[in-house]
Amino acid sequence: MYSTHFLDLPPLRSAGGSVTLPGSKSISNRVLLLAALSAGETTLHDLLDSDDTRVMLAALETLGCGIERLGGHSVKVRGLAGALPVKAAYLFLGNAGTAMRPLTAALALLAAQQGGKFELRGIARMHERPIGDLVDGLRQLGCPVDYLGNDGYPPLRLGTGETAALQLDAPIRVRGNVSSQFLTALLLALPLVASQDIQIEVVGELISKPYIEITLKLLARFGVTVKREGWQRFIIPAGSRYTSPGSLHVEGDASSASYFVALGAIAESEQGITIQGVGLDSIQGDIRFVEAAQAMGAVVTGSANSLQIRRGAWPLKAIDLDCNHIPDAAMTLAVMALYADGTTTLRNIESWRVKETDRIAAMACELRKLGASVEEGQDYIKVTPPAADGWRAASIHTYDDHRVAMCFSLAAFNPVRLPLRIEDPKCVAKTFPDYFEALFSVVQADAEDIPVICVDGPTASGKGTLASQLAARLGYELLDSGALYRVTAHAALQAGLTLEAGDEAAIAELARALPVSFDGDRVLLSGQDVTDAIRSETGGMNASKVSVLPAVRAALVELQHGFRRLPGLVADGRDMGTVIFPEAPLKVFLNASAEQRAVRRHKQLISKGVSARLEDLLADLKERDLRDTTRKSAPLLPAQDALPLDNSELGIEESVQLVLSWWEGRRPFQGA
Numbered sequence: 001m002y003s004t005h006f007l008d009l010p011p012l013r014s015a016g017g018s019v020t021l022p023g024s025k026s027i028s029n030r031v032l033l034l035a036a037l038s039a040g041e042t043t044l045h046d047l048l049d050s051d052d053t054r055v056m057l058a059a060l061e062t063l064g065c066g067i068e069r070l071g072g073h074s075v076k077v078r079g080l081a082g083a084l085p086v087k088a089a090y091l092f093l094g095n096a097g098t099a100m101r102p103l104t105a106a107l108a109l110l111a112a113q114q115g116g117k118f119e120l121r122g123i124a125r126m127h128e129r130p131i132g133d134l135v136d137g138l139r140q141l142g143c144p145v146d147y148l149g150n151d152g153y154p155p156l157r158l159g160t161g162e163t164a165a166l167q168l169d170a171p172i173r174v175r176g177n178v179s180s181q182f183l184t185a186l187l188l189a190l191p192l193v194a195s196q197d198i199q200i201e202v203v204g205e206l207i208s209k210p211y212i213e214i215t216l217k218l219l220a221r222f223g224v225t226v227k228r229e230g231w232q233r234f235i236i237p238a239g240s241r242y243t244s245p246g247s248l249h250v251e252g253d254a255s256s257a258s259y260f261v262a263l264g265a266i267a268e269s270e271q272g273i274t275i276q277g278v279g280l281d282s283i284q285g286d287i288r289f290v291e292a293a294q295a296m297g298a299v300v301t302g303s304a305n306s307l308q309i310r311r312g313a314w315p316l317k318a319i320d321l322d323c324n325h326i327p328d329a330a331m332t333l334a335v336m337a338l339y340a341d342g343t344t345t346l347r348n349i350e351s352w353r354v355k356e357t358d359r360i361a362a363m364a365c366e367l368r369k370l371g372a373s374v375e376e377g378q379d380y381i382k383v384t385p386p387a388a389d390g391w392r393a394a395s396i397h398t399y400d401d402h403r404v405a406m407c408f409s410l411a412a413f414n415p416v417r418l419p420l421r422i423e424d425p426k427c428v429a430k431t432f433p434d435y436f437e438a439l440f441s442v443v444q445a446d447a448e449d450i451p452v453i454c455v456d457g458p459t460a461s462g463k464g465t466l467a468s469q470l471a472a473r474l475g476y477e478l479l480d481s482g483a484l485y486r487v488t489a490h491a492a493l494q495a496g497l498t499l500e501a502g503d504e505a506a507i508a509e510l511a512r513a514l515p516v517s518f519d520g521d522r523v524l525l526s527g528q529d530v531t532d533a534i535r536s537e538t539g540g541m542n543a544s545k546v547s548v549l550p551a552v553r554a555a556l557v558e559l560q561h562g563f564r565r566l567p568g569l570v571a572d573g574r575d576m577g578t579v580i581f582p583e584a585p586l587k588v589f590l591n592a593s594a595e596q597r598a599v600r601r602h603k604q605l606i607s608k609g610v611s612a613r614l615e616d617l618l619a620d621l622k623e624r625d626l627r628d629t630t631r632k633s634a635p636l637l638p639a640q641d642a643l644p645l646d647n648s649e650l651g652i653e654e655s656v657q658l659v660l661s662w663w664e665g666r667r668p669f670q671g672a
């Protein structure tokens with residue numbers, strides 16, 4: 001997951017390949033709760049692992065449910081069979097509607113039935129998301145529910161600690177026009193108390209109906225068949241009781257699929273995009289996003305459990321669509337609309353206003369930043385794409401809304417090839433923590449569009465620390481080119497070669513196919529950890545020796561270019577700005593006095609328990625400086641356009657901030 005403050009996407013060119021989607025949020029949280037309420041054990045496979053499911057799992061554990069993590073997205077749940085071993089608890093449910101609403105109903109009923117008292121809270125936004133219609137329904141049933149903040153919103157107290165008589169005779173009336181999750185919550189909870197037939201009557205128009213279908217299908221998997229009359233009346237038969245199906249596989253998330261369906265519709269591609277884990281047999285309503293994408297021009301084929309998408313009509317065709325049945329995936333249509341041949345209208349989406357943020361306002365604001373014309377109404381949005389010269393490089397504010405972050409990433413395909421900034425990319429953790437990794441695995445940018453920051457400088461100048469900090473803050477790849485020379489020298493010695501000119505051709509041969517890889521701070525050669533061996537003083541001297549050999553330097557060029565990957569690169573070395581990435585948009589030449597560098601190296605060695613004499617280190621360092629600056633091939637020199645940074649008197653954070661401010665000055669997003 002990218003936990004940076006922002007993630008800059010370079011303009012993207014094309015896409016192709018296959019992604020496997022994480023499990024469906026809606027199914028994961030429903031089956032977790034159903035398994036917890038059933039008798040016996042249920043093993044759930046391919047469960048979503050994200051913020052929303054973590055709060056559900058933590059809540060169930062707090063309530064005394066046995067949860068065993070089996071690894072690889074499988075979890076074994078030991079059900080409570082409807083009995084409450086823990087009668088009082090405080091539960092934090094983040095911003096997960098699929099945890100807050102169903103747990104409210106289940107715990108309110110169980111608290112009344114068995115004498116319990118529970119407090120349910122979430123993040124600030126959860127306390128602005130309505131729950132009054134559900135609470136009204138629960139109060140009709142005789143459940144004590146108190147608002148602990150504002151009336152109609154969480155936090156809530158359920159139960160008093162005493163039992164309360166439940167009134168199951170009269171139909172429970174629940175409004176369905178704010179969120180379908182209130183009806184879902186009652187449907188999931190009422191089988192726990194169905195000593196008689198229980199009727200639910202939906203008042204007003206029910207929204208997001210396909211989510212009720214998911215609920216009914218999963219209830220059936222756990223042995224409860226609800227009778228229904230259209231969308232108005234639902235009857236839970238007397239004697240309903242949850243029975244575990246033993247094990248259950250969770251489908252990939254159809255709402256998450258929408259970003260990759262859209263990608264296939266937008267991006268040029270030879271092979272198209274394949275989505276694994278969800279397909280035409282899905283029980284999730286958002287699978288019908290495919291029809292909307294087809295209407296805009298996508299060419300989609302599918303099987304039970306996978307989808308293949310290719311670009312068809314281009315530009316996309318503008319549509320006018322009632323999106324009430326696909327409220328989550330419809331946000332993706334609003335971004336596809338940027339590539340359409342006219343104005344796209346998405347209707348009947350008032351529920352957007354009470355989700356992770358006011359999504360109609362948020363989408364309108366961010367689409368306008370990109371240059372689109374947007375009209376918003378209480379329950380609709382109309383998007384007209386920017387004119388060819390009207391696109392702007394935008395910094396997309398994401399409002400702690402995973403879907404805003406995910407759908408706007410598709411704006412990086414803009415025809416004028418502007419980069420795009422996604423603020424707070426970690427908000428995708430709600431349902432798809434590795435969204436950007438998945439995106440980068442199937443999209444391509446032109447190499448020259450992928451930004452590179454070069455940090456060159458002499459030994460012990462602090463390049464490594466500065467470069468790795470910059471890479472971490474920007475979410476960029478890191479190339480420690482010095483390590484490549486160290487590994488080459490190590491591999492050459494292992495192969496019985498000398499590090500002298502006589503073996504130059506053989507070392508170069510070896511360097512060309514160097515089986516090196518990086519795993520965080522660890523350096524691997526043919527999968528073997530060689531970090532300590534190459535990071536030693538001798539390792540450094542050996543690197544300096546092979547690095548004077550021109551054939552070796554040439555052999556490593558391609559390997560180094562290969563590190564220029566999405567979303568960007570910080571390259572640390574001695575000739576990054578002069579030879580390897582001469583067109584890099586920012587080059588820093590880092591330096592400090594030889595004495596300062598020797599002192600730092602000395603401290604570093606002492607802290608590792610290696611004894612060393614300061615005078616020796618200073619002499620070695622001067623020797624290396626001389627060799628590096630006077631070698632014939634790519635001597636250590638600042639690039640002409642490099643910015644000098646003498647960090648003799650600067651702390652690490654000061655240097656990092658300074659370079660980040662230089663970088664920001666070269667980005668097009670100022671004032672966004």
Ligand SMILES: O=C(O)C1=C[C@@H](OP(=O)(O)O)[C@@H](O)[C@H](O)C1
Pocket residue numbers: 025026027097098178179180181184207208211327328351
């Ligand atoms: O029941 C569910 O799993 C959901 C129902 C929908 O909410 P509304 O019914 O509030 O539209 C949807 O937006 C949400 O992401 C998940």
Ligand SMILES: C=C(OP(=O)(O)O)C(=O)O
Pocket residue numbers: 095096097098328355356403431
């Ligand atoms: C509305 C959403 O979430 P929640 O389940 O919290 O309602 C969503 O995921 O888009």
